[in-house]
Amino acid sequence: MPEHRPPGGSRIFAGLDIGSSAVKVVLLDGDGSFAGHAVRVLGSDLRHAAAAALDDAAGEAGLKRPSFDGLVATGFGRSAWTEASAAKTEISCHAKGSYHDVRRPHTLIDIGGQDCKIIRIDGQGRRMGFRMNRKCAAGTGAFLEEAALRLRVGLETFDDLARSSTRDVEIGSYCTVFAAAEILHLIRRGVEMPDIVKGLFGSIVQRTMEMDLLEGDVVLTGGVAAHHPFLIRMFETRLGRPVIVPPRAQFTGALGAAIFALEAWSGRHA
Amino acid sequence: MDVGRIVTFKPFASSARMRELMAGYFRDLNRAALEGRPKIAWCSSVGPAELLLSLGYAVFYPENHAAMLGATREARKTIPVANAAGYSPDICSYLTSDIGAYLRRETPLSKVYPEIVTVPRPDVLVYNNVQCRDVQEWFSWYGREFAVPVLGVATPRNIAAITPELLAGIAGQIRALVPPLEKIAGRRFDIDRLRAVMSLSRDGSEMWKRVLEANRVRPAPLSFFDAAVHMGPAVVLRGTEEVLAYYRVLLREVEGRVARGEGAVEGERFRLYWEGMPIWGKLRDLAEFFIGLRTNIVASTYCNSWIFESGDLADPFLDLARSSAGLFIAWDEDAKERYLRDMAETYGVHGFIFHDAKTCPHNSNNRYGLPGRLEKATGIPTLTIHGDVNDLRCYSEDQTRTAIEAFIERLEEG
Ligand code: SF4
Numbered sequence: 001m002p003e004h005r006p007p008g009g010s011r012i013f014a015g016l017d018i019g020s021s022a023v024k025v026v027l028l029d030g031d032g033s034f035a036g037h038a039v040r041v042l043g044s045d046l047r048h049a050a051a052a053a054l055d056d057a058a059g060e061a062g063l064k065r066p067s068f069d070g071l072v073a074t075g076f077g078r079s080a081w082t083e084a085s086a087a088k089t090e091i092s093c094h095a096k097g098s099y100h101d102v103r104r105p106h107t108l109i110d111i112g113g114q115d116c117k118i119i120r121i122d123g124q125g126r127r128m129g130f131r132m133n134r135k136c137a138a139g140t141g142a143f144l145e146e147a148a149l150r151l152r153v154g155l156e157t158f159d160d161l162a163r164s165s166t167r168d169v170e171i172g173s174y175c176t177v178f179a180a181a182e183i184l185h186l187i188r189r190g191v192e193m194p195d196i197v198k199g200l201f202g203s204i205v206q207r208t209m210e211m212d213l214l215e216g217d218v219v220l221t222g223g224v225a226a227h228h229p230f231l232i233r234m235f236e237t238r239l240g241r242p243v244i245v246p247p248r249a250q251f252t253g254a255l256g257a258a259i260f261a262l263e264a265w266s267g268r269h270a
Numbered sequence: 271m272d273v274g275r276i277v278t279f280k281p282f283a284s285s286a287r288m289r290e291l292m293a294g295y296f297r298d299l300n301r302a303a304l305e306g307r308p309k310i311a312w313c314s315s316v317g318p319a320e321l322l323l324s325l326g327y328a329v330f331y332p333e334n335h336a337a338m339l340g341a342t343r344e345a346r347k348t349i350p351v352a353n354a355a356g357y358s359p360d361i362c363s364y365l366t367s368d369i370g371a372y373l374r375r376e377t378p379l380s381k382v383y384p385e386i387v388t389v390p391r392p393d394v395l396v397y398n399n400v401q402c403r404d405v406q407e408w409f410s411w412y413g414r415e416f417a418v419p420v421l422g423v424a425t426p427r428n429i430a431a432i433t434p435e436l437l438a439g440i441a442g443q444i445r446a447l448v449p450p451l452e453k454i455a456g457r458r459f460d461i462d463r464l465r466a467v468m469s470l471s472r473d474g475s476e477m478w479k480r481v482l483e484a485n486r487v488r489p490a491p492l493s494f495f496d497a498a499v500h501m502g503p504a505v506v507l508r509g510t511e512e513v514l515a516y517y518r519v520l521l522r523e524v525e526g527r528v529a530r531g532e533g534a535v536e537g538e539r540f541r542l543y544w545e546g547m548p549i550w551g552k553l554r555d556l557a558e559f560f561i562g563l564r565t566n567i568v569a570s571t572y573c574n575s576w577i578f579e580s581g582d583l584a585d586p587f588l589d590l591a592r593s594s595a596g597l598f599i600a601w602d603e604d605a606k607e608r609y610l611r612d613m614a615e616t617y618g619v620h621g622f623i624f625h626d627a628k629t630c631p632h633n634s635n636n637r638y639g640l641p642g643r644l645e646k647a648t649g650i651p652t653l654t655i656h657g658d659v660n661d662l663r664c665y666s667e668d669q670t671r672t673a674i675e676a677f678i679e680r681l682e683e684g
Contacts, residue, residue: 076668091676115669127680129651132673 010035011069012061013265015257016050016084017093018042018077021113021141022223023049025057026254027068028262036061037251046077070261074253076114088260091119091130096256098219099125101246106217109208110252111224113141118212131211138176139207141224147200150180151193156227158197163230165198172203179203201231205238218243221252279557280534282496284520291503291512296383302328303390309455310390312412314397314405315505315575316597318423318444318590320471322396323509324464325455330390332408334505336364338378339371340550340660348374349661362404363629363660369411392418394454396447400425400600402632419454421447425594427632428602432595440591465583468590471509472580477517478504479577484524485568486617489533491524494544494567495557496534504576535566540681541618544570545610546625547633547659552667559671563678569617571598571609571635603638607647610640614650620681622652623674628664653677 011030017023020042027036038056040049051066058066073084074093081087090110098108099121108119116139120128133139148155169191173179179200186196204224208214218239225232226249235243246252302308311327313319315334322329339345345363348370353359355373357366371377372389379386395409399422406422413420423443426436448459481500485492492500500520507513527533542560544567549556560567579596583589594600598609610622622644624636631637641652655673658664 076672089672089676089679091672092679126683127676129645130676130680132669 011265012058012063013258013261014054014057014066014068014071015093015097015254015259015261016054016071016073016075016078016081017090017251017254017257018046018050018073018075018080019090019112019223019253020076020115021145022250023053023075023077024251024254025053026248026251026258027057027061028255028258030069030262032259032262036063037248037254039250042077046080050077050081068261070265072257072261072264074257085261086264088257090253091117091127093253093256093260094221095119095121095125095127095130096259097252097254098221098246098256100255100259101252102217102219102244104217106219106244107212107214108219108221108252109214109225111140111204111208111220111222113145113223116140116208116211116222118208118214120212120215133207133211136175138174138179139204139211141222143176143179143204144200144224146176146180147183147197150183151196153193158200159228159230161194162198162201162228162234163194165192165194167192167195168202169195169199170202171196171199172206174207198230198234201228201234204231205234208235209238214239220245221249223250226250279495279554279561282500282520282523284500284516284523287516287519288500288503291507291516293383294512295506296379296386299328299330299390300383300386303388309393311451312392312395312409314401314409316398316400316425316594316599317396318398318447320467320509320586320590321444321447321464322451324467325451325459326457327393327451327455328390329506330392331506332368332412333364333405334502335371335377335379335389336368336660337548337550339367340364340548341553342378342381343551343662344371344376344378345551345660346662348376349663359629359661359663361629362402362408363658363664365404365408365411366629367660368408372412372415392416394418394451395420396422396451398423398425398594400427400594400597402630404630419450421450423447423594425600427600429595429600430602430605432592436595437588437591440594441585441587444590445587461586464586467509468580468583468586470511470514472578474504474508474510474513474517475576475578475580477514477521479574481517481521481524482569482573482577484521484528487528488541488618489531489535489538490541490566490568490617491527491532491534492568493534493557493560494548494570494573495553495560497570497573498548498553501573501576508576533566535561535564537564538566539563540565540620540678541568543567543610543613543617543619543622544572544625545622545635546572547627547630548572549625549627549657549662549665550660551662552657552665559674563675565678567623568619569613571613574613575599599633603640603643606635607640607644610644611648614648619650621650621677623677624652624654626654626656628656628658629661630659651677651680 036057040053054066073081078087116133119130311322345367351370352366578593
């Protein structure tokens with residue numbers, strides 16, 4: 001039992017998602033209500049970033065110390081957090097978190113820093129199948145980061161740039177390096193920056209649509225969706241129907257992990 | 271999930287006998303190469319090995335050699351050499367690792383048998399292209415290098431049914447190999463000798479089948495990873511008494527495990543099927559990973575490919591043709607699906623893993639929608655992992671492990 005409790009003294013459960021470019025934390029109380037969250041850039045010291053994110057989230061929840069009644073780790077660095085009570089893959093945690101948010105069958109697309117996954121979820125929240133992108137970063141956050149570096153503009157300006165585009169250009173390559181060559185070609189042709197950025201967004205949408213048939217309701221999560229509302233609009237246009245973006249789209253995996261932590265505790269204390 | 275446990279293979283005592291057998295085989299081949307007799311034939315795995323053996327050839331199997339390059343991870347050094355010599359990283363990594371090793375004047379055999387400094391020089395190379403084009407290109411490279419004949423059998427692929435016409439066509443091609451092979455061997459062909467070798471070969475194959483079929487029980491005594499290793503004698507020593515004797519010994523050990531209720535994987539929870547080539551450089555890592563997940567890969571197309579269909583030996587050429595056309599890799603998608611459904615039932619599998627081997631398209635059976643059809647027909651979940659036979663540049667450890675773990679989590683959910 002943790003010593004320092006927020007007002008009301010409820011229990012706190014943590015979900016820790018150590019992704020390839022950021023660490024995300026979600027805290028839930030014993031009723032499953034949201035208690036806090038935090039995100040930290042991963043950097044080179046994975047444990048340091050995770051500890052800092054846990055500290056931040058504990059602060060938001062009014063805890064004096066990051067001490068929890070259960071913590072489930074997920075993401076590519078899940079096994080590095082040895083203090084976790086359990087580790088679960090990001091596939092399971094995303095499915096859990098996403099179903100918690102939408103509560104009906106859907107297809108989840110999570111576009112993370114280094115990978116893109118598509119998970120089909122049934123009416124009971126069970127995973128019916130999943131696909132992950134192949135080895136190239138095309139269609140992921142890393143692809144946008146790489147392009148921002150090449151274009152010498154901040155990634156945070158991408159959404160506004162794309163929104164102001166007036167013409168469509170296509171960036172068709174499968175491969176990040178080839179796509180970079182395409183960008184150079186567009187620059188040489190005098191294509192405007194906003195059009196290139198919109199082309200990059202279009203390429204992410206296209207790579208994702210090639211991975212799966214995307215049947216039924218579509219939910220989009222991950223940092224790329226959370227930070228680029230215009231990309232979501234483009235997705236909707238391509239799909240021909242609205243997509244659902246949960247309120248904390250970057251934290252879906254961490255939320256799922258926190259729910260697993262809470263469920264494990266409830267199972268033990270039923 | 272408890273995946274961090276330190277786990278190891280449960281070795282089979284018979285392995286020691288297997289190592290002796292393999293050592294004897296490679297030393298005999300080396301001696302033949304040094305003494306110039308018997309003549310040496312290189313043969314593809316589905317090639318007409320029995321015909322070559324009946325003509326007295328010592329037979330070397332480049333695919334087995336390539337698998338060793340993969341398993342020892344020597345392939346990491348040798349593939350780039352073949353790439354630099356103009357053989358694309360996108361083509362068969364058995365081919366590129368093997369040719370690269372030759373160009374570096376290396377063989378993994380030297381590490382185990384110091385007296386062997388090179389692969390045995392062939393007098394002839396004989397392939398069957400039922401599996402792919404690459405095997406033909408591979409053998410042709412050596413044919414040019416050694417200035418020796420390259421003979422081949424062209425077998426149709428994607429076949430829906432084995433018809434008499436199809437068999438006659440293949441049998442005719444195998445028969446046509448006899449005169450040139452007689453000439454190179456300096457020996458007359460004897461059809462009864464061929465029948466005798468084939469009969470032994472079929473008995474060995476039958477015994478291997480019994481070993482694999484012991485895995486029908488729960489817990490399964492053998493894993494895919496054990497089977498991939500113990501397959502060695504079935505590959506390189508086919509048609510010999512020793513193979514038959516060896517699989518008798520192994521079968522006894524496997525049956526002992528069955529009698530004691532001892533599984534290859536402690537606390538076996540899930541039983542999976544492996545479709546596609548092994549990832550040789552990760553064989554052991556993956557074996558241990560699955561043990562940690564308390565999951566056993568109980569059956570595979572790969573290990574079953576060394577069980578050869580056989581009928582009567584009245585016309586042995588026809589029977590060799592039957593073996594070739596009877597292989598999974600030769601069939602069309604529907605026939606493959608039927609086979610996998612049967613295997614799932616026979617072995618009681620909870621899931622299928624399809625290995626999409628980047629450089630081996632013909633043995634990556636996920637590429638034309640088969641996993642989806644299979645899942646729909648059987649309700650058994652499938653997972654496709656992306657890797658390669660020998661080229662670990664095409665393999666992502668993290669991504670593969672996450673995909674497998676997530677698949678097991680899905681099975682846990684029921
Ligand atoms: S089947 Fe695959 S591994 Fe075997 S020779 Fe052909 S391409 Fe290479």
